[in-house]
Amino acid sequence: MQKQKIRKNQREQDPEISAVILGGVGFTSFEDCSYRMISTPYGNVTAYTREMKKRQVAIIPRHAGTQEHTPPHRINYRANVWAAKELGAKRVISTNSVGTMKNHPMGSFVIPDDFLDFTKNRVSTFFDNETVHVDMVEPYCPEIKKCLKDSLEKRSITYDEGVYACTEGPRFETRAEINMIRQFGDVVGMTGIPEVILAKELELCYASICTVTNYACGMGDGKLTVDEVIETLEGAKDVLLGVISDAVSKLPAKRNCSCMNATAGARV
Numbered sequence: 001m002q003k004q005k006i007r008k009n010q011r012e013q014d015p016e017i018s019a020v021i022l023g024g025v026g027f028t029s030f031e032d033c034s035y036r037m038i039s040t041p042y043g044n045v046t047a048y049t050r051e052m053k054k055r056q057v058a059i060i061p062r063h064a065g066t067q068e069h070t071p072p073h074r075i076n077y078r079a080n081v082w083a084a085k086e087l088g089a090k091r092v093i094s095t096n097s098v099g100t101m102k103n104h105p106m107g108s109f110v111i112p113d114d115f116l117d118f119t120k121n122r123v124s125t126f127f128d129n130e131t132v133h134v135d136m137v138e139p140y141c142p143e144i145k146k147c148l149k150d151s152l153e154k155r156s157i158t159y160d161e162g163v164y165a166c167t168e169g170p171r172f173e174t175r176a177e178i179n180m181i182r183q184f185g186d187v188v189g190m191t192g193i194p195e196v197i198l199a200k201e202l203e204l205c206y207a208s209i210c211t212v213t214n215y216a217c218g219m220g221d222g223k224l225t226v227d228e229v230i231e232t233l234e235g236a237k238d239v240l241l242g243v244i245s246d247a248v249s250k251l252p253a254k255r256n257c258s259c260m261n262a263t264a265g266a267r268v
């Protein structure tokens with residue numbers, strides 16, 4: 001494997017990237033991948049490319065970066081999403097681990113259909129020098145969501161749809177916070193925001209598949225530990241990859257959703 005910068009003449013020869021996978025915890029093995037360094041205005045990003053069911057995909061491990069495991073509040077979200085666009089992809093599939101606030105089975109999957117943003121210190125826009133109010137009536141791409149759901153159903157895998165609440169972290173939430181958030185949300189995580197917003201601003205299609213790795217604070221038997229999160233993720237990893245690879249192979253060649261017009265009429 002040779003690290004290479006993307007140059008224009010190389011880009012023309014590269015196979016088209018059908019989707020970028022923004023991989024969460026557990027996306028650490030990249031066998032059979034080649035990798036590229038992508039320069040963005042926000043920093044460099046390493047993307048691993050490989051074939052999935054005859055489609056070319058790029059995987060960007062979200063927690064990679066200058067540290068061994070970049071914590072959720074320090075992830076360079078803007079660089080990662082910008083790199084997805086730079087790769088020429090129009091679609092982004094994100095994997096996130098979540099705590100359930102509604103008793104979903106451990107290791108089951110949730111496809112977010114809306115979100116609540118409880119983050120505090122993250123830059124959530126590319127538009128620093130102009131006012132752009134991007135519509136969020138449908139934050140997650142209906143086409144990708146359908147492909148993910150079809151893939152889960154084909155495999156008879158338990159899943160649910162629901163509202164994803166994002167907290168700042170890196171600490172877990174308090175009981176009082178979960179008591180409040182669960183009135184409106186279904187699962188809670190720390191990495192889904194601002195990715196979905198940034199993708200929308202770049203008019204990319206974005207959807208997420210969340211693995212339920214733990215009960216939210218106060219809903220399980222005691223203290224939350226990272227070990228239980230990792231253990232559940234490891235158990236679900238192969239299934240998750242299979243679901244994503246099926247979904248990628250079913251993505252229509254042309255986008256028929258409205259994600260590509262997300263900023264139309266949004267500028268002041």
Ligand SMILES: [Zn+2]
Nearest residue numbers: 141205257259
């Ligand atoms: Zn879309």
